[in-house]
Amino acid sequence: MLKKNLRRLNQIIRNWSYFLICISVASLVILTNSHPLKSQEIFFSKSISEPQEKLNLVDLEKFSDMIAGLEKKWEHDYERYFRRNFSNRDRSATKIAEHLTEIQQQAGIRPAVIWAVPTDDFLELMLITPDEQFVTKFVRGANRELLTERVEELESGIEAGAADPNSLKYLPPARLIYQWMFEPLEPYLEAENIDTLLLCTGPTLRSLPFAALHDGERFIVEKYNIARIPAFNLTDTDYEPKPEQQVLAMGASEFDDLPPLPGITVELETIVPKLWSGQKLINQAFTIQNLMNAHKSGGFDIIHIASHAKFNSGSPENSFIQFSDRKLSLDQIANLELNLPPVDLLVLSSCDTALGDRDAEFGFAGLAMQAGVKSALASLWSIDDTGTVVLMSKFYQQLRSTPIKAAALRQAQISVLKQKVFVEKTEVKGLEVEVNLPPTITGEESRNFQHPFYWAGFTIIGNPW
Template sequence: METTANPQITTTAAPPPEIRWQQLLESINETPATSAAINNSVTPGVAATGNGGSSGGGASISISASVGQATGDKLRFRTVIPSDVIGAIESGNLPEATTLIDLMFTEDLGYYFDKSVMFEVNYFEAIQDKIRAASSLTNTKTAVIYTFARPEQLDIILVPPKGLPIHRSVPEATRQVLLEKIKQFSGKLTNPRQINTDKYLADSQQLYRWLIAPIENDIKNLGLDTILFSMDAGLRSLPIAALHDGQQFLVEKYSLALIPSVNLTDTSYSPLKDAEILAMGASQFPDNRPLPGVAVEIASITKEWEGVSFLNENFTLDNLKKQRVGSQFRIVHLATHAEFVPGKPENSYIHLGDQKLTLDRLSELRLYDPPVDLLVLSACRTAVGDEQSELGFAGLAVQAGVKTALASLWYVSDEGTLTLMTEFYHILKQAPIKAEALRQAQIAMIKNQARIENGNLI
């Protein structure tokens, strides 16, 4: 996997694996209160992707959860590189390959932000412990699937709660071929001229054959109902829920989540049904299209959930900070434009009512004190397939310090956004986990069982 390093960081001539591991351990030990930081804070984490349009592939929403913030220190060099992972796979040491790939994906975020990311140096059993914890706390049957897109083939590793990892290789899905197919698929989904058509379906089914079919019998044999995908660079903005097996979408079979790594995933659980919400939004922008449905969206959410709301000129950085002081808002909903674009974090932003808050400044919101369980951006857009913008979305949770972030991958109609958000929040009152609430909302839209009439959910 190719990465773009900051000029201040040297990635060439990396030390041998055993030396890099020792240096990593020494680096962590240099950080004061590292153990406490790992145990008590948040990092970049769980994301569930899926389609939200009635056509089955139109709108795509992603959830991203986090267990900690990036520290201010530079990430000096990579401790794991692709050749380490390849060596472990080729030697048949799948537990080691799993551990290495998880650490490598963790470091991807650190390189994007040019910071050291707080993470646990996990061994394979520790990774499985976290998977089992997630299953137990949420009463689900959960596993993690890693995808590793090397130049000559796609590697898929399924990690169940118990037992050894399961590996499948797909030689026909070379990295170049796979990324080109993802680009075609996403292009058809986002092309305004192809809305409400099924022209994306052939690409969706081909991607299913490469990414899901090789491991599907194992998924069924394990009786899984929840899958966490940890994807390689270039695949992280793929709307995995919109993959189609010829009969139905993947989201119709399983609850899905996209995580940057297990190391960066918070497996703690706390129901949100009684949470209070801080809802803010903007409908007019000097340099972007208006969002006329924002007021209705905010009103529909706060009608069902306890909390407060602010629009336009009252949606300011100072007011957002003020409302957070001494509050217990566990959900923060921002109905506004947000752009995750190629390049450095300061190129990406969330458009508040009075300014653009760039990604590198998200920590100013102090959403980690007290901790926010769910941050929602309902009018977000990501440069699909771009490795840096993908990390910008994953980094949303890291920089903000929230446990979970939910955002659209690309712009959708006001009606589509309003329907999905209203249905999601309605189901969240009863659903045990956020990914399942999103799944049920998406299925309702796929089957045309949810729509908005006169501002009300039907």
């Protein structure tokens, strides 16, 4: 009996010792994370069987080499997919931080870059901020297999909102993926009041609807402006504000072999001339040659295409934008020469992407780079015409007063989420201009578009400002 009691006492002492050690480590982590940390490597784990974080100093040169190696690999991957060479700007980690500081001063925002790399054993996160926080984290509970499963659950849960606007099936995976990808970095983002995230991601994550991720209280889009980039050195991240911009708005409502888009006329007329000045090309005038002629002669800063766009599996030839006369494949889009003169923003308002497909992800994430434009705004999946008109109208209205493109999209998405813009019978409410929709696409009931299905698929690709 005495031996038994001694064993129990020893077990209690060991348990208390382990508990006190965990408390001490947790306290040290909390204290350390309350300030910006420079040149560090952090192991983040949700496993209850091991200490949550292991803190080690990292050599800055090693960190910079890691970023450079990853950027080179992804540059090679995109060049292999598109079968062309892309110009790049090789920057060290320190140079990236300096450039972010310049953008912060010029644009009045606080940007940061996050690289997210799924592997067989963990999710690797790397962060650079303007104040030279260089952070690496390894999320042990989020290997490639588990991450892929949760992403598929998220996409399925969002898709359920098309049939049931009250469905919350998306919420558990949205919360978990947020915990994996962003919660480990929150102390560093909060330390500098970061408000804009450039997300450079590996396979599985390139077509992730980031805006739908949730921290348990609110969506990430309620906290940050978000843009996805193929690689930092492949992205034109210079800040060049253009106060007087013109829009070329194009599209078609009827197609020979694709479903009709009856809301296109209202969408284009709302953009030009109700909200912006520019030119419209609708239906039979919506041809590739007319786009090239208008671009060369008009010098439009924004080109809006309201038509079917598909990012499919396989080579770039399988993905396309549908014009009234023919399809323009993704490998041919560079022939439009939208960089001569340079286009600031290309908008594809009715895209559909083969979510989770590696090739389709390359095409979607590399859209701005392949098109030769500074930024692109595209949707990961098609939503109905009414929802598209609502969000696009709010985006273009917001863009007049919020010149940062990612911020304008974020505000439009929040307005839809918070029901500040909605449809009452045939009228879009919450806009500065009057927008009436055909009864054939709205019905007689009032509608809101709070569910992520209607707004989370729209994303900025490339330069967010």
